[in-house]
Structure formats: structure tokens, C-alpha cells
Amino acid sequence: MQGKFKFLMASALSASCLMLGAANAADKPEVIPGWQNASAEAKDSPLHDPMLLYAAGGVDGAVAVIGLPSMRTYRHIACGVDLHEVSFGGNNRGNKNGTPDGKFLYVNDKGSNTICELNLQTGFMDRIIAMPFPYGIHHIAMSTDGKFLISTGEYTGKMAKTDIATGKTEVIDWGPSPSAPDYVDQTRDGKYAFSNNYYHSTVGVFTTSPFKLIKEIPVGKNPHGVDVNPESTLAVVADKLSATMTVIDVKTLTVKKVIPTCAGPLHNAMDVYNKDGGSYRAGIDSDQGLTSKYVYESCFVADANVKVSYAKLEVVDEIPTHYRTGHIAVSADNSYVISLNKFSTGMFSPTGIIFPINFEMWDAREKSPTYGKTLKIQPVDGEPHNSKSIMSYLVKDWTKGQAETSDLLKPGMNPILDPAHRVKTKRYMIPKENTAPGIKVVNGVKEIHMKAFSYGYIPRQVRVNKGDKVRIFATNIDKAAGITKNPDVTMGLTIYGPYGTRTNMDLPRGVTAVQEFVADIAGEYEIFCTHFCGPLHLEMRATFFVDDPKKGPSNLANGEYAEAQQLPGLLEEGQITIAERVKGL
Amino acid sequence: MKDDNLRMYLIAITSLGIMWGCSSAFAAEKRCTAGGEKVECPTQTDAQVQQAAKAFEKETDDYGKGKGGSAYGIAPFDYLTGVGKKASSEKGGFTDTKTGKTDSGYGTTGSLRTELWDRVKNPTPGAGVYDQWVNNWSPKFGETLVAGADPIQGKTYYYSYCIACHGWTMHGDGPNAVDLNPRPRTLTRGAYMQKKTNLELFNVIKGGGESVSLSSSMPTWGNVLLDQDIWNVIAFIRAMQDVPPPKSVEDYLHPKSTFKPIKGDVDALNASKSKDFKEMQELVESDMPGRAPGSELTGGGFVEGGNRINASDVVLKVK
Numbered sequence: 001m002q003g004k005f006k007f008l009m010a011s012a013l014s015a016s017c018l019m020l021g022a023a024n025a026a027d028k029p030e031v032i033p034g035w036q037n038a039s040a041e042a043k044d045s046p047l048h049d050p051m052l053l054y055a056a057g058g059v060d061g062a063v064a065v066i067g068l069p070s071m072r073t074y075r076h077i078a079c080g081v082d083l084h085e086v087s088f089g090g091n092n093r094g095n096k097n098g099t100p101d102g103k104f105l106y107v108n109d110k111g112s113n114t115i116c117e118l119n120l121q122t123g124f125m126d127r128i129i130a131m132p133f134p135y136g137i138h139h140i141a142m143s144t145d146g147k148f149l150i151s152t153g154e155y156t157g158k159m160a161k162t163d164i165a166t167g168k169t170e171v172i173d174w175g176p177s178p179s180a181p182d183y184v185d186q187t188r189d190g191k192y193a194f195s196n197n198y199y200h201s202t203v204g205v206f207t208t209s210p211f212k213l214i215k216e217i218p219v220g221k222n223p224h225g226v227d228v229n230p231e232s233t234l235a236v237v238a239d240k241l242s243a244t245m246t247v248i249d250v251k252t253l254t255v256k257k258v259i260p261t262c263a264g265p266l267h268n269a270m271d272v273y274n275k276d277g278g279s280y281r282a283g284i285d286s287d288q289g290l291t292s293k294y295v296y297e298s299c300f301v302a303d304a305n306v307k308v309s310y311a312k313l314e315v316v317d318e319i320p321t322h323y324r325t326g327h328i329a330v331s332a333d334n335s336y337v338i339s340l341n342k343f344s345t346g347m348f349s350p351t352g353i354i355f356p357i358n359f360e361m362w363d364a365r366e367k368s369p370t371y372g373k374t375l376k377i378q379p380v381d382g383e384p385h386n387s388k389s390i391m392s393y394l395v396k397d398w399t400k401g402q403a404e405t406s407d408l409l410k411p412g413m414n415p416i417l418d419p420a421h422r423v424k425t426k427r428y429m430i431p432k433e434n435t436a437p438g439i440k441v442v443n444g445v446k447e448i449h450m451k452a453f454s455y456g457y458i459p460r461q462v463r464v465n466k467g468d469k470v471r472i473f474a475t476n477i478d479k480a481a482g483i484t485k486n487p488d489v490t491m492g493l494t495i496y497g498p499y500g501t502r503t504n505m506d507l508p509r510g511v512t513a514v515q516e517f518v519a520d521i522a523g524e525y526e527i528f529c530t531h532f533c534g535p536l537h538l539e540m541r542a543t544f545f546v547d548d549p550k551k552g553p554s555n556l557a558n559g560e561y562a563e564a565q566q567l568p569g570l571l572e573e574g575q576i577t578i579a580e581r582v583k584g585l
Numbered sequence: 586m587k588d589d590n591l592r593m594y595l596i597a598i599t600s601l602g603i604m605w606g607c608s609s610a611f612a613a614e615k616r617c618t619a620g621g622e623k624v625e626c627p628t629q630t631d632a633q634v635q636q637a638a639k640a641f642e643k644e645t646d647d648y649g650k651g652k653g654g655s656a657y658g659i660a661p662f663d664y665l666t667g668v669g670k671k672a673s674s675e676k677g678g679f680t681d682t683k684t685g686k687t688d689s690g691y692g693t694t695g696s697l698r699t700e701l702w703d704r705v706k707n708p709t710p711g712a713g714v715y716d717q718w719v720n721n722w723s724p725k726f727g728e729t730l731v732a733g734a735d736p737i738q739g740k741t742y743y744y745s746y747c748i749a750c751h752g753w754t755m756h757g758d759g760p761n762a763v764d765l766n767p768r769p770r771t772l773t774r775g776a777y778m779q780k781k782t783n784l785e786l787f788n789v790i791k792g793g794g795e796s797v798s799l800s801s802s803m804p805t806w807g808n809v810l811l812d813q814d815i816w817n818v819i820a821f822i823r824a825m826q827d828v829p830p831p832k833s834v835e836d837y838l839h840p841k842s843t844f845k846p847i848k849g850d851v852d853a854l855n856a857s858k859s860k861d862f863k864e865m866q867e868l869v870e871s872d873m874p875g876r877a878p879g880s881e882l883t884g885g886g887f888v889e890g891g892n893r894i895n896a897s898d899v900v901l902k903v904k
């Protein structure tokens with residue numbers, strides 16, 4: 001009896017082993033696509049990464065710290081609502097990665113209309129600079145002296161110069177409407193700032209002191225990224241709807257050349273070399289005499305990065321990316337290009353109703369046997385916008401109690417802040433509803449039914465009264481992510497400013513997202529999409545008007561903007577630097 | 586005083602109706618009227634838009650599987666959108682998607698290069714390079730039907746902004762049409778469009794549907810497009826009147842419009858002298874977001890950029 005039982009057990013075990021074996025044999029060998037480098041060696045990830053990439057994480061409101069070249073995510077630093085651009089403190093001479101002094105990282109929060117200051121050594125946020133309203137900050141650029149940031153006010157057609165220490169801010173209008181400055185860079189001599197104007201199809205040239213617009217240079221249709229080379233002789237512009245790169249001569253402030261590039265160009269990034277021709281090492285090499293050889297441009301529609309030679313001023317190579325590249329970054333040692341891809345269609349294991357986007361690191365070393373191949377491609381959290389790289393040696397080891405014995409933390413310094421992402425709000429998702437777009441009043445609540453599609457919202461303008469309880473029902477009705485046809489398109493819906501912390505909605509396909517809050521601050525606030533849904537994602541805007549019946553319809557000149565700037569609910573009084581509006585900074 | 590209250594009440598009711606009311610009888614009446622006459626509503630049937638939506642869904646599913654293809658079956662669309670672009674690995678026949686296969690028909694062996702190299706190696710001289718990407722794969726026009734407006738310039742913005750609802754070929758069958766009520770208009774139907782003045786088109790594009798008591802689904806494009814861009818889009822719409830869905834690349838590249846300029850209508854060239862246009866502008870601008878009275882942030886201006894030129898400098902002549 002016992003023997004028979006043993007036999008049965010043994011046969012059952014072997015049968016299951018056989019089945020396992022059969023299942024393994026039935027698995028098809030993994031297809032390694034031609035664009036990917038599949039090294040047989042397992043030792044491709046060092047324990048210490050020579051470089052760190054700081055990525056503004058978009059909708060997750062956090063900055064991701066990623067090691068290069070391992071591409072491991074070390075941690076996330078909580079900051080705000082919708083983070084766009086990172087800029088290291090120090091000066092801007094080391095090109096897009098700057099010349100970091102290892103002290104601070106500045107990140108602009110498009111959702112809250114603020115700039116967050118992160119302490120690189122503690123690895124936490126320590127200050128928020130609240131920008132004046134109405135504004136709508138999209139990007140920031142560090143000055144050469146490291147003392148101020150120039151930013152773009154995408155939603156209102158404004159530009160601003162902010163003194164970092166005091167928060168004092170000078171805001172100037174850039175009309176006529178429609179006007180949308182998105183991206184900005186400053187020359188390394190501190191003289192000019194260049195910003196695109198998306199709807200004007202121009203690049204504006206600003207003198208930094210006094211801060212004013214001195215010229216608009218016509219470029220291609222709907223330009224986005226504008227970047228100055230380290231020599232400050234050229235500014236390169238990504239003309240999105242023209243599929244060109246406009247090269248501007250900084251000396252004459254005229255167009256030097258127009259280079260056909262890829263379909264849907266969005267951003268540029270350049271390598272940088274020290275005066276002896278080696279990779280530029282911030283803090284070790286002199287920041288004078290820096291040069292650049294290549295500028296890389298991301299092509300959203302064409303799923304590629306192109307490489308443009310500064311010597312020839314023409315496209316010399318095209319590298320396929322996977323898929324829909326938005327921003328693009330170059331590692332601090334010029335070895336790798338990191339393509340910040342907005343779609344991962346068909347790749348990675350599913351994790352729910354929202355797809356992960358990815359970072360793809362390809363080998364930019366021309367002499368490497370894997371040049372042009374993807375070395376790492378990894379799903380990332382949030383919806384990262386720009387990222388920049390720093391040499392790891394600039395961040396010291398404080399983990400062995402040094403915080404107590406050194407001057408890292410001292411009395412009177414800014415406290416470490418860890419703000420809540422969502423306040424004064426209730427949020428949930430329901431099955432996709434098909435109520436017609438518009439506003440209706442249900443039990444005293446203003447129910448706003450909105451449809452999101454590529455690229456816009458219906459209705460385009462929403463008016464409520466101050467004090468109204470608001471319930472937004474937002475539905476993504478997309479079938480095809482207009483123009484690029486990605487089937488896995490997720491939309492977002494955020495009302496910037498005081499309502500940024502109360503909205504920040506994700507709109508995956510097939511569901512309706514609902515958010516409830518009280519509209520208690522009057523003014524005109526832009527509604528924007530927080531998931532990069534396609535090449536015209538930037539146009540995906542609507543306007544939320546909160547009217548104070550005593551003061552009449554709100555507009556950019558009529559609203560409770562001083563109160564909005566306090567970001568009630570996000571921070572306590574005293575924890576925030578109110579950027580006071582001044583003339584002639 | 587009582588009258589005032591009544592008036593306020595009426596305004597409140599009416600505006601609520603407008604907000605809510607793409608489906609109100611008033612709007613429906615106006616929608617199907619052109620030149621004061623009742624006409625057939627120029628929209629697609631439910632069955633047609635559902636079929637179109639299915640075609641788009643299939644196209645995107647194919648994309649997800651690494652296949653190329655176009656909902657309209659017209660190859661040049663694929664070059665504009667990037668789907669089915671030339672791409673192959675060193676092994677040949679591979680594209681860059683998960684399956685490693687393509688059946689787009691555009692793949693060439695031994696090259697990873699896409700259509701951009703056609704432009705890199707042979708750029709259009711002068712400012713025309715700014716329109717080359719779109720012009721390589723879509724119709725061009727030697728003349729205009731709206732004085733001072735350029736359909737070639739309008740085309741890029743139509744392809745970018747309008748297609749999601751009105752469709753690539755203006756037949757009101759874009760991928761989102763199925764979810765809209767009322768349906769987006771078929772912009773090619775001559776019986777209707779021939780009676781719509783340029784002034785009316787400008788108004789609805791700039792101010793959106795709500796500015797003329799029509800569907801709130803039509804966005805306020807005046808917050809995205811400058812006035813001359815709107816004129817150029819109108820010229821493109823006029824250039825496509827009664828153009829049927831293309832059956833071949835040849836049809837697609839050479840559309841033949843039936844539009845005859847309407848007598849006494851405003852156009853890009855004479856708009857600055859028109860009293861009606863000025864009134865409409867003031868009304869539309871007063872209700873538009875992104876404006877700050879008394880500052881530089883007001884609309885209706887002109888900025889040179891992106892090949893946008895003044896109406897008086899448009900060289901295309903009216904047919």
C-alpha cells in the first residue's frame with residue numbers, strides 16, 4: 001500500500017516535471033530586435049554609477065534619481081504636482097547639464113505654478129518659490145552667474161526673471177495673443193535669453209539686464225526646444241510642424257541655416273567638451289572654452305533621434321527610438337544619449353490601465369562596437385519631462401552620520417519639505433460615461449462633463465462661480481492619438497495653480513475620471529494635459545474661469561491672483577517664498 | 586427693476602441653454618441653415634462614423650502589433666504620420682516593433698533610414714523648406730479661392746488641428762467624430778459650404794462653436810491660431826469643396842474644388858476695411874481666454890513666423 005502510494009507520488013511528480021519541461025520548450029526564444037544590444041555578459045551594471053540623471057517626473061510630482069549607465073532608479077524626491085524642467089544650481093556654462101556646484105537643483109512645477117528647490121546633498125526639497133499669477137510656468141533656465149532663473153509663462157504669453165535668493169520676480173508680457181513661450185535657454189555670457197513662441201512661430205531674443213524682448217526671429221512652424229551651444233555662437237530650434245532645425249547666429253541674431261530633420265522634432269541636447277577636447281567634468285575642469293560637436297534632436301512622430309554635426313551643419317545619423325521621443329538628454333560624459341520616450345506600445349508587462357513610458361539609453365560613442373544601439377530600455381514612473389545629468393562625485397556620502405558632525409544641516413536653514421500631492425479634493429474613477437459635454441447642476445453641485453481628445457477638451461471654456469462645489473467628469477474619447485495613431489494613449493487633466501493640487505487627473509482609455517473640489521479662488525486658470533499624448537499635446541488646453549459675482553467675469557486682469565499665489569492647503573505660511581512682482585530686476 | 590431681474594433671468598436661462606445645449610432646437614435650426622435657406626445637415630450618418638471609428642481602431646491595433654497601414658488606404662498619409670515608414674534592420678525586412686516584422690510595404694532592405702533622408706539630401710530651397718515635410722506627401726495649390734490667404738499654409742494646420750474630428754479628407758469622419766453630438770460637419774459639401782460666407786467661417790473657427798450658438802465641441806481656435814493662420818485654413822477648406830474621398834494617390838494630390846467666391850464676402854485682403862468683420866472681431870475677442878485688457882495680451886495681431894506672411898504679400902492669385 002505504502003509502496004503503491006510512493007509510486008503514485010513519484011509518477012505525479014515526474015509528470016508535473018515533464019509538464020514544466022514541455023511548457024519551457026513551448027516558449028518561443030525571445031526575439032532580440034536589431035536595435036537593441038543584447039550583451040551576454042551579466043556584469044554590465046556597476047555598483048557605483050559614475051553619473052546620476054535627475055528626471056522631472058511630470059504627473060507623479062517627484063524627481064527621479066537614476067544612475068548612469070546602470071539606469072537603475074535610486075529614489076524619488078517628492079516636490080509638487082506636474083514637474084517639467086530641472087536646472088542645476090551653479091552656472092549654465094557646461095551646456096544643458098550646466099556646471100553644477102552640487103548644492104541645489106531647481107525644478108519647475110507646471111501644475112502649481114512654482115519652482116521647487118532641491119538640496120542635492122540632503123536629497124530633499126527645501127524651498128518652494130511661488131510664481132505670481134496669472135503665469136503658467138513651463139520651463140526654466142539658469143543664469144551664468146547662478147543668481148536668477150528665467151522662465152516661460154506658457155499659458156499667458158509672459159516671461160519672467162526670478163531672483164533665486166529673494167524670489168523677487170519681474171514679469172513681462174509677450175503679445176499679441178495667442179502667444180505661448182515654452183522653452184528657454186540663456187547664453188553662457190549672460191547677455192541673452194532665447195525662447196520659442198509656439199503660436200507666433202518665432203524665437204524671442206531677450207536681454208537679461210534690463211530684462212526685455214529685443215527681437216522676434218521668424219523660424220519654422222510651431223517651434224518648441226531652443227538651445228544655445230556652449231560657445232554661445234549658435235542657438236538651435238526644433239520646429240515641430242516644419243520638421244526642421246533652425247540654426248540662429250547669436251552674434252547677428254539672424255537665421256544662419258535651416259536643416260531638414262525628422263518628423264515632429266521637439267527638443268535638442270548637445271555634448272560638451274573641455275578646452276582640451278576631453279569630456280567636461282564639472283568642478284574639476286575649467287568652465288571656460290567649452291565646445292560641442294554634435295546636437296541630438298528628438299523626433300516625436302518619426303520615432304527617432306537625429307544627430308546633427310556642428311561642423312557640417314547637417315544631419316549625419318538617425319537612431320530609431322521606441323517610441324515617440326519627447327525630451328532628450330546627454331550623459332555628463334557624452335557617452336550616452338537618453339531618449340525620454342512617451343509611448344511603450346507593445347513593450348513591457350502590463351500593470352494596469354495606464355501604460356508605462358520609458359527611458360531608452362543608446363550608445364553615442366562613435367568608436368564603440370555597439371554605437372547607435374540601445375543599451376538599456378526601462379519603464380519609468382510618472383510622465384517625465386526633461387532630465388539632466390550630473391557627475392556622481394558632486395553628491396557626497398552623508399549616510400554615516402555626517403549630518404550631525406558637518407555643516408550640512410544647520411539651525412535657521414530651510415526645513416526639509418515633503419508636501420502632499422493632492423489636497424482639498426476627492427478623486428475616483430467610474431465606468432466610461434457618455435453624458436454630453438457641458439455643465440449641469442445636480443443637488444447644488446456643478447457637474448462639469450468634459451471630453452478629452454487629441455488634441456483638446458470639450459468644452460474649451462468652463463465658467464463657475466466662486467464658492468461653487470465642482471465635480472469634474474473627464475473622459476478620454478480618443479481612438480487613435482491623432483496623427484501618430486498610438487492605441488495606448490492616456491490623457492491628463494490639470495487646472496494649473498491653486499487647483500493644480502486638487503486636479504492632476506489621469507484619463508486612461510475606457511474609464512471616466514471624477515474629481516471633486518470647491519472653486520474658492522477667482523481667476524482665469526488654464527486646464528492642460530499632463531500626459532504627453534501626441535505631437536500636439538501642448539495645444540491640449542482649456543480654460544477654467546472662476547467668476548466672483550461681485551467683480552464680474554474673470555480674465556487675466558481680473559482675479560484673486562495674490563491669494564492663488566499662496567497655494568492654500570499645500571503649505572503652511574512661512575514655508576513658501578512668495579515671488580514678489582517687481583519692476584526692473 | 587423687475588424688468589431688469591426678468592432680463593437677468595432670461596440671460597441666465599439662455600446662457601445655460603447655450604452651455605448645455607448643442608442639442609437645443611435653436612442651435613439645430615441654425616446648424617442646418619445656410620444663406621438663410623434650409624439645407625440638408627452636412628454630417629455623416631451614425632453608421633458612417635462608426636465605420637470610420639472602427640477603421641481607426643483597426644489601424645491603431647495594427648500599429649500596436651507592428652504592422653503599417655492607413656485607415657484611408659492612401660499611402661502618403663503613412664509618411665505624414667510616421668506609421669509604416671521605411672525601416673529595416675541589417676537582416677532585412679525587419680522593422681523596429683516587437684514582432685520584428687512589417688507589412689507596410691515601404692520597407693527597403695538593408696537600411697534603417699526613414700523618409701527624412703529624402704529631405705536631408707534634397708531640401709527645398711529657401712523658406713519652402715519649412716513646408717517640405719507636409720508638401721512632399723499632400724496636395725499643393727497654384728492658386729487660391731480666398732484673396733490674401735494661402736491654402737498650402739492652411740493645410741499644415743488643418744492636418745494638425747482639424748483632422749481629429751473633421752477627418753483627413755474633411756468628410757466629418759475623424760476618429761473622434763463618433764463620440765460627438767452633433768457630428769462634426771462635412772466640410773466638403775458644396776450645397777452647404779457655398780452658402781457659408783468667409784465671415785461666418787472665420788467667426789466659428791476663431792471663437793469656437795459656442796460663439797455662434799453652435800456645438801461646444803468646436804474649440805476656440807483663436808487661442809491657438811493667429812488671424813492669418815485662420816484665413817489660410819479657410820483657403821484650404823475652400824480648395825476642397827465637393828472633393829470626394831480619394832481613390833488613388835493621384836486623386837489625393839490633385840483635388841478639384843467647385844467653390845466660387847461669394848459676391849461681397851470679406852476675405853483676408855479686404856478684412857481690415859470691413860465693418861462687419863471689425864464688429865465680429867471685437868465680439869469674439871471680448872470673450873476669449875488668454876486676453877488681458879489694457880496689456881500686450883490681446884489678440885488680432887500679426888507676427889511674422891513659420892512662413893506666415895501678410896495678406897497683401899500672398900502671391901497666389903484668386904482663380
